[in-house]
Amino acid sequence: MAKKTAAEPSPVADFEQSLDQLEQLVEKMEHGEMSLEESLGAYERGVALYRRCQQALEQAELRVRLLTDPDAPDKAMPFPALPDAAQGER
Template structure:
């Protein structure tokens, strides 16, 4: 990650998105404010979706061994037996 690139905070972005939705649903925003909030919401949604896709990819990489999913070797219930 470069110095000019900011760290993405998923939880903060999700909280901002929730706040935007609540403000828009309140009906107190002007049309111009609503459009601005909608535009910001779209940006936040896309950023969150990208972060989730990246996290999912990392989980796939971490749970695969030699091209096979580790979940196949786990017993029903998804946990390994503790010895």
């Protein structure tokens, strides 16, 4: 069996890395020291990172649904929303 030369990051690691990059990008943009062109590029990068994170979360939710009820993942109930106090915590 052939070995991969470059290991692909796991979906969780990819999500965490993308989220970290997005947070750094937002912080940089909030300082307001970027030119218009840099700001537009940063915004485009941010949208791509956001979509990547959203896709990873959707895939994780699907995995949980399949593990919960592999015969009927569509009937699985969505996760309950977190209380307001817990949403800001990590």
